[in-house]
Amino acid sequence: MKHLLVTNDFPPKIGGIQSLLWEWWRRLPPDSFAVLTSPHADAADFDAAQPYRIERTREPVLLPHPWMVQRINSMAADFGADFVVLDPALPLGLVGPSLKLPYMVVLHGAEVTVPGRLPGSKQVLGHVLRGAQHIISAGGYPDQEGMHAAGRALPSTVVPPGVDTSRFVPLSVEQRRDARVKFGIKEDAEVVLGISRLVPRKGFDTLIKAVAQLAPHRPKLQLVIASTGRDESRLKKIAEETRAPVSFLGRVDHDDLPRLYGCADIFSMMCRNRWGGLEQEGFGIVFVEAASCGVPQVAGRSGGAAEAVLDGVTGFVLDNPTDVAGLAARLTAILDDDALRLSMSRASRERAETEFDYEVLARRLGNVLKVGQ
Numbered sequence: 001m002k003h004l005l006v007t008n009d010f011p012p013k014i015g016g017i018q019s020l021l022w023e024w025w026r027r028l029p030p031d032s033f034a035v036l037t038s039p040h041a042d043a044a045d046f047d048a049a050q051p052y053r054i055e056r057t058r059e060p061v062l063l064p065h066p067w068m069v070q071r072i073n074s075m076a077a078d079f080g081a082d083f084v085v086l087d088p089a090l091p092l093g094l095v096g097p098s099l100k101l102p103y104m105v106v107l108h109g110a111e112v113t114v115p116g117r118l119p120g121s122k123q124v125l126g127h128v129l130r131g132a133q134h135i136i137s138a139g140g141y142p143d144q145e146g147m148h149a150a151g152r153a154l155p156s157t158v159v160p161p162g163v164d165t166s167r168f169v170p171l172s173v174e175q176r177r178d179a180r181v182k183f184g185i186k187e188d189a190e191v192v193l194g195i196s197r198l199v200p201r202k203g204f205d206t207l208i209k210a211v212a213q214l215a216p217h218r219p220k221l222q223l224v225i226a227s228t229g230r231d232e233s234r235l236k237k238i239a240e241e242t243r244a245p246v247s248f249l250g251r252v253d254h255d256d257l258p259r260l261y262g263c264a265d266i267f268s269m270m271c272r273n274r275w276g277g278l279e280q281e282g283f284g285i286v287f288v289e290a291a292s293c294g295v296p297q298v299a300g301r302s303g304g305a306a307e308a309v310l311d312g313v314t315g316f317v318l319d320n321p322t323d324v325a326g327l328a329a330r331l332t333a334i335l336d337d338d339a340l341r342l343s344m345s346r347a348s349r350e351r352a353e354t355e356f357d358y359e360v361l362a363r364r365l366g367n368v369l370k371v372g373q
Contacts, residue, residue, distance in 0.1 A: 001370040003033050004076045007087035007106075008062050010037040010054075012046045016285060017108060020138065020161050021087065026050075027362035032371045034079045036072065038062050053079065064094035073100050083133060085369070089146070090121070093128040102133040104368075107142040109303060112149060125149045136368060141303045157368045160307065161285040162358040163292045170294035170349060171262035179259040183249065189222045190335055193264035193295070195257070195286050198229030203270025203300050203321050205231075205238055210327040212242035218335070221245060226252045226260060261293040265341065266334050270300040272321035284308045287315075288356045291348035296341060298330050314348040 005025060009017040025033065030051035039056045040046075047054040055075060062068060072095065076084055086093045087106040096103040105128065112125065126149050129135060135156035137143035143158050171179060177187055185191060192211060196202045204225060211223040225235070226249040239246040252260055261267065267290035287297045287308035299309045300321025311317040316330040334341050354360070366372070 001032075001082040001373050002080055003083050003085055003104075003369055004036060004072065004079060004081040005033055005085045005087065006036045006062065006072055006092065008038045008092065009087065010035060012040055012042045016161075017087075020108075020285075021106075023162065023164070023358045024159070024362060024365050027358060028366055028369070028371055032369070034075065034081070036062075036075055062092055064091050066098075068092075069095050069098045076101055082370075085136070089128055090125055093132075094124070096128055097131045103131075104134045104136060105129065105132050107135060107137045107146045109139065109142040109145070112142050112145040122149050126151055129154055134368060136365070140307050157364065159361050159365050159368070160356065161288065162356045162361045163285070163288045163352055165292050165353050165357045168258045168261065168289050168292035168352075170345070171259070175259070176262055179263050182256075183224070183260060183263060184247065185222065185224065185263055186220070188220055190218060190220045191264045192221070192223045192266045192268055192331060193226070193261065193290070194223070194267070194269050195226045195252070195260070196269055197227055198225070198231040198235060200231055201272055201302070202231075203272050204235050206270040206272075206300075206322050206324055206327060207268055208235060208238050208244045208246055209242060209324045210331060211246065212239075212244035213324060213328045214331065215243070215245050221335075222247065224249060224260075224263070226250070257289065258293060261290050261295055264290070264293075264295045266298060266315075266331060267295045268298040268327070268331070269305075270298075270318065270321040270327060271302040271305050272300050273302050288352060292352035292356070294345040294349045296334050296344035296348060298327065298334070310347070310351065314344055314351055 007021060009021060011018050011022045034053040036055050038061055043056055072084060083102040084099055085104045086096055088111040089105040089107055090111050093105045129146055129150040135146055135154050137156050137158045139160045140158055143156050147154050180187055194204055194207055215221050223246045228251050284305040287299060290297050291314055297309045297315035299305045299317050301317050301319050306317050309315045309317050318326050
């Protein structure tokens, strides 16, 4: 069967959802789908290089209005699509019930959590979800939130964010040494790494305080934080006040991320719920990338983060993400126990290969989309 993917989030735009859709769909047979998406300044060269059909609207954003319904129906008919895949469920998914063809929707998390908990928008979202032929959920957390909004069980399949395990790989001793030189990290340092947007719900303040608590007894300990965001100045102030050994690298090029992960002894992000649960971690692809590189992870329990990290197996999950002493204890447990660190490293890599490799996930997605049927 053939389908039309309709989304605002497609390369060459840069972002988590854009990368996720790209990694999922580029592994499907190119004659099984076409893409309708929004414009981008660098789209011409990108689109020409793809083996599948891409069309872009003149309007900067795809919005749920009658013109969009007509455009989707027209392109779907011209391509010979059997159904339409709408990403995300809101607001774009609102066109679903008006389409001529059956539709599926993709759920990521953030676009479901807030609307799904507010009376008016919950009803609208529920209508969209109940009318869908199938739901593709990027994790168990958005899947549960979608069913909560719909008020009943839905025909759904969980296809979590994944990782290219051929690219994100454990480093050899020599590669690790060279990578640490590149990022200004001492060869014998005990490295705790955090990578994500610097916003409050990522919990880097807790991580900085935990490292500061350990630093007097661990002179080789170093926290490395990569990325930028609106919380950066506050985090730097906390680091300064607590005298925590923190290096802020800023934004690191995507091509350099596997080597940066490989520098670490532990990866940690204390993601937490905010605003009464309206703001949560959708999944936490960074945990899976770290796992693929053989790095144990320590996470805060929020949204789908606990799906990405197996507590006690690939790392630890803290029920209270603001527990500085609890986090310090988990970091110490991994750093002090070579056997535990090695066991978690091996379990992380194995799980990345068997459960989160994009080739594995693309086959699951292909079954949902009835590719080749």
